[in-house]
Amino acid sequence: xxxxxxxxxxxxxxxxxxxxxxxxxxxxxxxxxxxxxxxxxxxxxxxxxxxxxxxxxxxxxxxxxxxxxxxxxxxxxxxxxxxxxxxxxxxxxxxxxxxxxxxxxxxxxxxxxxxxxxxxxxxxxxxxxxxxxxxxxxxxxxxxxxxxxxxxxxxxxxxxxxxxxxxxxxxxxxxxxxxxxxxxxxxxxxxxxxxxxxxxxxxxxxxxxxxxxxxxxxxxxxxxxxxxxxxxxxxxxxxxxxxxxxxxxxxxxxxxxxxxxxxxxxxxxxxxxxxxxxxxxxxxxxxxxxxxxxxxxxxxxxxxxxxxxxxxxxxxxxxxxxxxxxxxxxxxxxxxxxxxxxxxxxx
Amino acid sequence: xxxxxxxxxxxxxxxxxxxxxxxxxxxxxxxxxxxxxxxxxxxxxxxxxxxxxxxxxxxxxxxxxxxxxxxxxxxxxxxxxxxxxxxxxxxxxxxxxxxxxxxxxxxxxxxxxxxxxxxxxxxxxxxxxxxxxxxxxxxxxxxxxxxxxxxxxxxxxxxxxxxxxxxxxxxxxxxxxxxxxxxxxxxxxxxxxxxxxxxxxxxxxxxxxxxxxxxxxxxxxxxxxxxxxxxxxxxxxxxxxxxxxxxxxxxxxxxxxxxxxxxxxxxxxxxxxxxxxxxxxxxxxxxxxxxxxxxxxxxxxxxxxxxxxxxxxxxxxxxxxxxxxxxxxxxxxxxxxxxxxxxxxxx
Numbered sequence: 201x202x203x204x205x206x207x208x209x210x211x212x213x214x215x216x217x218x219x220x221x222x223x224x225x226x227x228x229x230x231x232x233x234x235x236x237x238x239x240x241x242x243x244x245x246x247x248x249x250x251x252x253x254x255x256x257x258x259x260x261x262x263x264x265x266x267x268x269x270x271x272x273x274x275x276x277x278x279x280x281x282x283x284x285x286x287x288x289x290x291x292x293x294x295x296x297x298x299x300x301x302x303x304x305x306x307x308x309x310x311x312x313x314x315x316x317x318x319x320x321x322x323x324x325x326x327x328x329x330x331x332x333x334x335x336x337x338x339x340x341x342x343x344x345x346x347x348x349x350x351x352x353x354x355x356x357x358x359x360x361x362x363x364x365x366x367x368x369x370x371x372x373x374x375x376x377x378x379x380x381x382x383x384x385x386x387x388x389x390x391x392x393x394x395x396x397x398x399x400x401x402x403x404x405x406x407x408x409x410x411x412x413x414x415x416x417x418x419x420x421x422x423x424x425x426x427x428x429x430x431x432x433x434x435x436x437x438x439x440x441x442x443x444x445x446x447x448x449x450x451x452x453x454x455x456x457x458x459x460x461x462x463x464x465x466x467x468x469x470x471x472x473x474x475x476x477x478x479x480x481x482x483x484x485x486x487x488x489x490x491x492x493x494x495x496x497x498x499x500x501x502x503x504x505x506x507x508x509x510x511x512x513x514x515x516x517x518x519x520x521x522x523x524x525x526x527x528x529x530x531x532x533x534x535x536x537x538x539x540x541x542x543x544x545x546x547x
Numbered sequence: 548x549x550x551x552x553x554x555x556x557x558x559x560x561x562x563x564x565x566x567x568x569x570x571x572x573x574x575x576x577x578x579x580x581x582x583x584x585x586x587x588x589x590x591x592x593x594x595x596x597x598x599x600x601x602x603x604x605x606x607x608x609x610x611x612x613x614x615x616x617x618x619x620x621x622x623x624x625x626x627x628x629x630x631x632x633x634x635x636x637x638x639x640x641x642x643x644x645x646x647x648x649x650x651x652x653x654x655x656x657x658x659x660x661x662x663x664x665x666x667x668x669x670x671x672x673x674x675x676x677x678x679x680x681x682x683x684x685x686x687x688x689x690x691x692x693x694x695x696x697x698x699x700x701x702x703x704x705x706x707x708x709x710x711x712x713x714x715x716x717x718x719x720x721x722x723x724x725x726x727x728x729x730x731x732x733x734x735x736x737x738x739x740x741x742x743x744x745x746x747x748x749x750x751x752x753x754x755x756x757x758x759x760x761x762x763x764x765x766x767x768x769x770x771x772x773x774x775x776x777x778x779x780x781x782x783x784x785x786x787x788x789x790x791x792x793x794x795x796x797x798x799x800x801x802x803x804x805x806x807x808x809x810x811x812x813x814x815x816x817x818x819x820x821x822x823x824x825x826x827x828x829x830x831x832x833x834x835x836x837x838x839x840x841x842x843x844x845x846x847x848x849x850x851x852x853x854x855x856x857x858x859x860x861x862x863x864x865x866x867x868x869x870x871x872x873x874x875x876x877x878x879x880x881x882x883x884x885x886x887x888x889x890x891x892x893x894x
Contacts, residue, residue: 272820276623277653279820306624307813309654311820334783349849350840362779364786372782374775406841421769428721428852431837432709435719436681439711439829442821447829450836466654466813473619473626473658474789482786482794489797490778493697494753502696505775 202528203520204543210235212535212543213247217286219538220254221264226289230319233288237320238521240509242375244384245320248527251534253286253317261459262286262316268293271313276305279441280312284460287318287339291463295324295335298467302333306472312463313441317341322375322506325363328467329371332476334364339463340437342449342456345379346417347431348424351406353417355430355446357382365476366504367484373506378430379418386415437462549875550867551890557582559882559890560594564633566885567601568611573636577666580635584667585868587856589722591731592667595874598881600633600664608806609633609663615640618660623652626788627659634665634686634808641812642671642682649680649814659810660788664688669722669853672710675814676718679823681711686810687784689796689803692726693764694778695771698753700764702777702793704729712823713851714831720853725777726765733762784809 204212213231218224230253238246256262266283268290273279278297282290294310301308318339328335338360347354355378363373381400389396389412401415402408409415420426431446438445441462448456470476491502523531528543535542551559560578565571577600585593603609613630615637620626625644629637641657648655665686675682685707694701704726713719728747736743736759748762749755756762767773778793785792788809795803817823838849870878875890882889 274653274819275651276648276655277815277819301623304622305652306621307654307656308623309815334787347837347840347849349842349846350837351843352840354837354840354849362776362783364779364782372779374772374779376769376772376775380769406843421772422723422727424850424852425721425723425768428723429709431833431852432711432719432721434833435711435830436709436815439826439833440681440815440817440820442825442829444829444833447833447836450833450840468624468656468783468787470787472621472624473787478789479786482789482791483782486778486781486786486791486794486797489794490694490697490701493694493699493701493797495696496698496753499696502694502701503771505771505778 203522205520206235206239206517208543209238209247209521212531212540213250215540216250216254216535216538219540220257222286223265226286229292230286230288233292233319233323235521236323239513239516240320240322241512241516242320242509244382246521247523247531249317249319251530254534256316256459259459276301276307277309277311280310282312282315284314284316287315287461287463288323290315291318291321291324291337291339291465292327294463294465295327295337295467298335298465299328299331299333302467302469306469308467310465311437311441312465313443315461315463316459318461318463320375321359321361322363322373322509324465325361325375326371326373329363329365329373332365332470334362334468334470336466337361337463338433338437339461340434340445341461342445342459344383344417345427345430346402346406346419348420348427351402354450355420355427355434357418358430358433360429360433363506365470365480365483367480367487370510371506372483372504373509375506378421378426378433380421380426381418383418386412386418390415437464550869552867553582553586553864555890556585556594556868559887560597562887563597563601563882563885566887567604569633570612573633576639577633577635580639580666580670582868583670586860586863587669588859588863589667589856591729593868594870594878596664596666598877601881603663603806606806623648623654624656624658627657629659629662631661631663634662634810635670637662638665638668638671638684638686638810638812639674641810642674642684642814645682645812645814646675646678646680649816653816653819655814657812658784658788659812660790662808662810663806665808665810667722668706668708669710669720669856671812672708672722673718673720676710676712676720679712679817681709681815681817683813684708684810685780685784686808687781687792688808689792689806691730691764692774692777693749693753693766695767695774698749701797702767702774702781704765705777705780707776707780710853712817712827712830714827714834717857718853719830719851720856722853725768725773725780727768727773728765730765733759733765737762784811
């Protein structure tokens, strides 16, 4: 592992995306969202995604030069066609539209049609929280998780993020997938050769397994709850914007074989209902009460959603972001191919 | 167990609430929402709650004659002070306000301040779905579930419901709590003397237990996910409407010892973004694709969220609702006390 400073990593990522065809502003934004995830310890949503994003551009599934268009607009909502933009470009536009609408109408909704991998949703909801609003984001993707009762993938591990202003500068930010375990965590167990607990995953044939080399299909969180939530996310994003993802993939259509995502962002302007300073004070009060609860053995501290990420960011901002050797090598090869100066020179 | 026809049970419940002091229209609505839950097999949210509701009125925590007031209103939202109304009265008003706003603004939000037990949230979201909208409802209550890392109750088993129009007349309706198990299911295991699985609950002292007679505190669904979701529900309802519930209870204030709930309802008008008929067709298509997936052993059919409830309603509408003897006896005693004709005479 070699540790890289966040700003150097972000510049490197932006250069790659610029060479891959994104306008500079979009390249910088995608780099910022990925490195934001690395800084907060969510490495599965960080720069390790860069080669995949570039491959999506090469395959024609991600459009490096999208025209984001408002298809329809009401007092409190927009329907945004993202023209297969990189997810961070589309979702940042979405939360900004949602916040603009919320300022005027109390709540704002941006539905996003036809984007690609939406990356870490907490980035977008935190953006609302930092502006004194509540933010909510969801995204819909192709089937990679078992639907309850099925022994095959039927829904996506669709994530949900909610963020609000916290008692101090840091927002309280929940960012959870609807699976009992992420595809990334299964990959980590596979790399480590560590058996996985029962109830986490099926193998490719839909049989329960604890063998990490065979685990392929994560199971939903709480059975029908997790797969139900994932299904509702497809329904209220993909089906409202008339761009179905799951059915296309499950039916095996040509469209269904391509990487496609839809999403939605909601903002609620807290100041339209009360005093944001009072909200923050009450959030701090509740945090104190929760942290004072008696703890289970081996738990040093009770944490709020997102709190571990805030701390990781503080330490990684100082110490840098450690990239596993295979990922560093993959990024170096990609940089060389695209004519981007190697990361090491930037440290 | 004696089976009672739904309409007789609903008239009986309405008479009880009317005698307990609710206006006839409110009494009928609360009865309808409770019997709706019984019909759909959610008996824990049905008429077994009647004695508790009457006790809440007697204790002064539920106001039988509330004045529901719009505290503030924007193009897409209302803040509704429910004046400690019965939850079904407040939440039905909320979803109706949300739908009214959604028709005008694409999305509508009703925040509910100071209500009481909100009953089965699926009733309200289904109301939106039947009108061709997506509905979302949440409610915040006092601490009865462990917060992740704590060995004591820190958050509520706060429920979340989402409903959309389905392929046929029945909506697709998810109604899930944020606990791994409901307090009601723990009570059922206790009555049956059945050990509960590891990981479901703590005893009163915060120790893990499989003994149903000792299980008191349900654990959150997926650890930090479930308790994080429950916390966010408190933050985006109770803290936005400046009526905190968890902190009051955790600090042991006088206010915190009273039964209080807050809630929120959101409606999205699908017709403002596309064609509801297309939405329904795509929902049917996705349902077909999911139902065609290979099934796990001992699963006869893959079900959509709410589908089991629709079927139970069909059978219970014919066969009646079976009331366990202790509940029937409790209701009979309450009816006698309030001068309501016994249920048996109404069959």
